[in-house]
Amino acid sequence: MQRFRRFLQVVGLLMLGIVAVSFSQSQGAHAATTLDDGIYQVPMKIIKSDSSDTSSANAFFGGMAVVRVQHGQYTVMITSNGEQYIKSMKVAGTTLTLAKTLDSQAIYQFSLAKPVSPLTTSFNLTTPMGAMKESARMTLDWKQAKSVSTDATAANLLSQAEKLVKATASSRSHSAVCQPKAPTTKSTTATSGVSQPATKSAEYWKYQVIQGDKMKKSDADQYYTDVAKVVPTKNGYQVTLNVKYAKSLKLGSRAVVPEAINGQSPQNISYGQSGSNYTMSYTFTISSLRDLTKRLIPGKIHVTVPALNISQTFPVRFRFAASGAADLASAANVSALPKKTVAKSAAAPAVNHTTSAAKLPETGHQNNLLATLVGSVLLGTLIIWGGKRHA
Numbered sequence: 001m002q003r004f005r006r007f008l009q010v011v012g013l014l015m016l017g018i019v020a021v022s023f024s025q026s027q028g029a030h031a032a033t034t035l036d037d038g039i040y041q042v043p044m045k046i047i048k049s050d051s052s053d054t055s056s057a058n059a060f061f062g063g064m065a066v067v068r069v070q071h072g073q074y075t076v077m078i079t080s081n082g083e084q085y086i087k088s089m090k091v092a093g094t095t096l097t098l099a100k101t102l103d104s105q106a107i108y109q110f111s112l113a114k115p116v117s118p119l120t121t122s123f124n125l126t127t128p129m130g131a132m133k134e135s136a137r138m139t140l141d142w143k144q145a146k147s148v149s150t151d152a153t154a155a156n157l158l159s160q161a162e163k164l165v166k167a168t169a170s171s172r173s174h175s176a177v178c179q180p181k182a183p184t185t186k187s188t189t190a191t192s193g194v195s196q197p198a199t200k201s202a203e204y205w206k207y208q209v210i211q212g213d214k215m216k217k218s219d220a221d222q223y224y225t226d227v228a229k230v231v232p233t234k235n236g237y238q239v240t241l242n243v244k245y246a247k248s249l250k251l252g253s254r255a256v257v258p259e260a261i262n263g264q265s266p267q268n269i270s271y272g273q274s275g276s277n278y279t280m281s282y283t284f285t286i287s288s289l290r291d292l293t294k295r296l297i298p299g300k301i302h303v304t305v306p307a308l309n310i311s312q313t314f315p316v317r318f319r320f321a322a323s324g325a326a327d328l329a330s331a332a333n334v335s336a337l338p339k340k341t342v343a344k345s346a347a348a349p350a351v352n353h354t355t356s357a358a359k360l361p362e363t364g365h366q367n368n369l370l371a372t373l374v375g376s377v378l379l380g381t382l383i384i385w386g387g388k389r390h391a
Contacts, residue, residue, distance in 0.1 A: 035069045035115065035142075039149040039160050042067050043141040044078060046121065055136040056309035057123065060085075062105075065140060066148075066164055068157040074112040075154075076140070077161040081105050082307050084249055087124040091138055092116075099158065105165045107158070115142040125308065126219060203230045203324035204331035205239075205292060212298075212315025220301065220316055223256060227331045230324060236287040240268075241318075243280040247273070251305060258282045259313055261299040262291075292320040 044065040046058040060082030068075040077099065080086065083106035089096045096108040112119075118137040125132040149156055205228045209221035225242040232238075243256050253273065258266040258280075266282040273279060286292060297318040304311045325331035 035067075035145060037069050037071070037150070037152045038147055039152060039157060040067045040069065040145040041065070041148055041160075041164070042076075042145045045139045046136050047118065047139055049120075049135040049137055057082075057134065057136055059309065060307045062164060064164060066157065066161045067140075067145070068152050068154070070152045072113075074115055075109065075157060076112060077107055077109050077157060079105050079107055079161065079165050085125050085305070085308060087126045089124070090120075090122045092119040099161070102162055102165050107161045107165060115140070117142060201232050203289075203326065204228070204328050205230055205324040206321040206331050206334045208319045210296060210317040210319050212317060218316050220256075220303075220314075227328055228320070230289070230292075233285070236285055237289060238283050238285055239292070240281055240283045244274070244277045247276055247278055250307065251278075253278050254280070255304050256280055257302040257304075259300040259302050262286070262297050289324070293322060 042065045043063065044061070045063065046055045046061055047053060048055050060080055062079035066077045076091075078096075081104060083098070083101065086106075089108065091110050092112065094110045096110045099107045099109045101107070117140045119140070121136045121138045123132075123134045123136070125134060148160055206226060207224075207228055208226070209218045209224050210216065211218045223243050223245045225244055228242075229240040230237050231240075241258075241261075245251065245255065249255075253271055255278070258269060260266070261282070261284040264284050266284060268281070268283045270281050271279070284297075291297075297320070299316050299318060300313055301316060302311070302313045321331075321334045323334070325334060
């Protein structure tokens with residue numbers, strides 16, 4: 001019995017010792033990331049939601065965050081050159097606020113109650129091929145935080161963020177990301193798609209670009225010019241579609257490449273530019289004007305967005321008005337497009353623009369740790385008490 005009592009006492013003391021060491025280490029780790037009031041630069045990175053690999057989203061964010069510490073609260077500002085794609089963004093469940101745009105870069109702001117990392121991050125993006133949702137994680141290396149000012153005012157925080165923007169813009173100008181080459185097509189590039197001479201029998205037809213799997217307007221519609229030129233040929237009609245998008249989007253001159261239209265390979269593909277816009281046009285043929293209205297015209301376009309590391313083919317459909325017009329101005333004034341077509345077009349493959357994020361562990365473990373420590377202390381105390389009771 002004496003040996004059993006000593007054994008229980010030894011086990012209890014060992015458990016109390018382990019608890020004390022663990023608590024000391026956890027307190028030391030927390031203290032290491034506690035920052036005094038002031039402004040800091042903290043290294044940041046966007047990684048994938050399910051691994052430590054760098055996310056493609058990291059390419060359009062600066063590698064440093066500016067953080068203000070004041071009365072135990074952390075206000076974080078990050079910079080991005082992808083504002084035109086970001087509809088909204090959340091970090092740790094908080095929607096970021098656009099604080100300012102400077103030198104084609106955006107400054108976003110959010111707050112934290114404590115310096116933790118990594119942080120769950122989600123994006124609602126607007127791209128030429130449609131809306132997208134992406135998930136990732138943001139890492140902030142608090143141990144590498146560098147103090148840049150003891151002035152913790154909001155004005156100084158924004159000032160420090162502006163300095164970071166200028167530094168980031170300067171570095172980006174020397175390391176621009178190379179745009180991926182647009183996929184090749186079997187079509188022959190020519191200029192006849194946009195320079196066909198007008199004839200008395202040419203018509204202009206209003207249209208909309210519809211999503212490949214839903215009766216909703218595609219985001220690609222904003223890049224098509226909404227009016228097609230239809231010219232009679234020996235065997236039917238040639239239809240010309242035109243695309244136009246701003247150079248300021250930084251998508252490159254061949255961001256949109258047609259791959260299929262009405263079951264055909266696109267013809268007379270032509271690329272160019274007009275003022276501050278890039279342009280592209282292509283043609284397809286129909287045997288009768290009724291072919292434009294009896295069903296939706298299926299098509300496929302390949303879209304390249306270098307900043308988002310996107311290079312992918314997406315299905316779209318074209319919904320034409322009930323009738324054409326003699327000129328562009330008249331076509332633009334055609335009444336609303338029909339809500340339904342006479343016959344449904346062949347079902348286009350569905351595209352899922354939502355990337356499901358793997359469930360991530362909570363960024364703070366203090367509550368779980370505290371419960372574990374308390375439980376261990378109680379267990380160790382009971383074991384010692386039990387040893388004494390058996391004496």
